Amino acid sequence: MQRKQRLTRSTAYFIPYTLWILLFVIAPVLLLIYQSFFNIDGQFTFANYQTYFASSTYLMMTVNSVWYAFLITLATLLISYPTAYLLNETKHPQLWLLLIIMPTWINLLLKAYAFIGIFSQAGIANQFLSFIGIGPKQLLFTNFSFIFVAAYIQIPFMVLPIYNSISELKPSYINASRDLGATNWQTFSRVIFPLTLPGVKAGIQAVFIPSLSLFMLTRLIGGNKVITLGTAIEEHFLTTMNWGMGSTIGVVLIVAMVIIMWLTGGRKPRSRKGLTK
Amino acid sequence: MKKLFSAIIGLLLVCGLLAFGAHSLQTSSGSTGKKVLNLYTWGDYIDPSLLTKFQKQTGYHVNVETFDSNEAMFTKIKQGGTSYDLTVPSDYMIEKMKAAHLLLPLNKKRLTGMQNYDARFMNLAFDRHNKYSVPYFWGTLGIIYNDKYVKPGSIKHWNDLWTKKYSNNIMLIDSARDVMGFALASMNQSMNTTDPATLLAARNKLNRLSPNVKAVVADEIKMYMIQNEAAVAVDWSGEASEMLAGNSHLHYVVPSEGSNLWFDNLVIPKTAKHFNAIYAFLNFMSEPKNAAQNAEYIGYATPNAKAKALLPKAVRNDRQFYPDNRTISHLQIYQDLSPAKVGLYNDRYLEFKMHH
Secondary structure (H helix, E strand, O other): OHHHHHHHHHHHHHHHHHHHHHHHHHHHHHHHHHHOOEOOOOOEOOHHHHHHHHOHHHHHHHHHHHHHHHHHHHHHHHHHHHHHHHHHHOOOHHHHHHHHHHHHHOOHHHHHHHHHHHHOOOOHHHHHHHHOOOOOOOOOOOHHHHHHHHHHHHHHHHHHHHHHHHHHOOHHHHHHHHHOOOOHHHHHHHHHHHHHHHHHHHHHHHHHHHHHOOOHHHHHOOOOOOOOHHHHHHHHHHOOOOHHHHHHHHHHHHHHHHHHHHHHOOOOOOOOOOOOO | OHHHHHHHHHHHHHHHHHHHHHHHHHHHOOOOOOOEEEEEEEOOOOOHHHHHHHHHHHOOEEEEEEEOOHHHHHHHHHHOOOOOOEEOOEHHHHHHHHHOOOEEOOOHHHOOOHHHEOHHHOOEOOEHHHOOEEEEEEEEEEEEEEOOOOOOOOOOOHHHHHOHHHOOOEEEEOOHHHHHHHHHHHOOOOOOOOOHHHHHHHHHHHHHHHHHEEEEEOOHHHHHHHOOOOOEEEEEHHHHHHHHHHOOOEEEEOOOOOOEEEEEEEEEEOOOOOHHHHHHHHHHHHOHHHHHHHHHHHOOEOOEHHHHHHOOHHHHOOOOOOOOHHHHHHOEOOOOOOHHHHHHHHHHHHHHHHOO
């Protein structure tokens, strides 16, 4: 009796989560796939996929999206790993972590607008460049500024998982490695990095996937000089009302994400939900 | 189990409270009351003091709700959840709404002041005999330049944008119809063409412009131009008038060989309920004094001829915003194209944006 009751109770606790997954994850994905088989006149067709894979524009855009997502992830990783490592050495890591997470409390659009102010011709960045004698440079609407701002936004999501895996690392391993005569570099490359690899993988997933579909930043910071699949999806849903084609691109993006998960997988991903824009 | 039940009951209670709150909020804001008018319009598109004046004169309280694109407005009216009494679509959208049976015809007997409007802006192709719409504002698509970087008078035509000296110095408005449109106008083609070869040629011409294009952005153009971020921009006259107000170095040109002429007209959507208030408002806005006050506040061009006469001479004779008849005769109004043709414009436009 007692056991049965416990069983029903634990199933009952699962209901909200299952409902959530069904309504907000599985149903939308199915709808998206369904929608992608219809043309603009509402007829069933495979033409959207044909168009996609026959069009050099869309293929170029896909390459662009993956390339920029890769660059953003790389930049984020190069900054985050040493940060997470040093964080572990500090006296009050929780405080520093809080400071790193703080920017995520601010809306993405507000951060983008703040960067417009910083990077514009009369902005602080250019004032500084003039002050040190380099003179004002065109910063906005360049690939550099786009990757810079995107990396800035993604850094907390990379630092967190890496920090977790570094702080879980037992100091005795490092001591043992040193005792056995390994150099600093050997300790890092043979002991520390392999043991923190799961954190790095989780961080890559958390950063690469949202970066694939960035679209507001491509206009606000990239000035539409960087075109990713997100731009095309927005256009098909809002301007041309060609939901079929928009959904097709969406399905391709989902497939790309599944491939990334699979490549970096092997461990339960600690990806974040929401905040993908 | 008990905990779960109380949680569910709690949730239901919260939902009920929220529904009640939403309902009472709606009632207090008056959208279901009697002496009201629900106006659905673009953001910051009417002088608020006129609304107060209207309420004083007629007793009708105006609820203003705003939209930021014709398409968003179309979707909301089509769903029909809210009883909007008046809305302000642009020309091609009036055609589209008419075709979708979303508009109610005007009762001409209840309208006064229609004779105040300039005959050039009445009886246009998108609404013959003004069966459904009363003109509100009109404007153009044109070029804004900063005289700090560009010699005044050196930009007169679309083709001037292709000059090498504006390398990486032009901002474009992110709109397929308008960007493709000015390329077509520069080639002396119709801005409503649906010929694939012509559209391809327009894209090729735009590709040659891309070294000059600094960015393709939206509302931010205003801010950038005011802050001297770029020398030249392509945008609508309404946006331009705000830029000019913010930076005295800016000028606006409508290329004489042709450009887009747009209209925003007041129409009665099928969701309308308060007809006395609607006609009172239409007649109120047709009065020259009120239309002039509105035009001075918003800065757009008024189609009301008698109101224009009341505007200060500097505004009335400003060729930037009230172009001469010869230029107006070359301007083209966008027609509502079929979804497939809109797709064609957008595909070519996307290809141009990719070309960097």
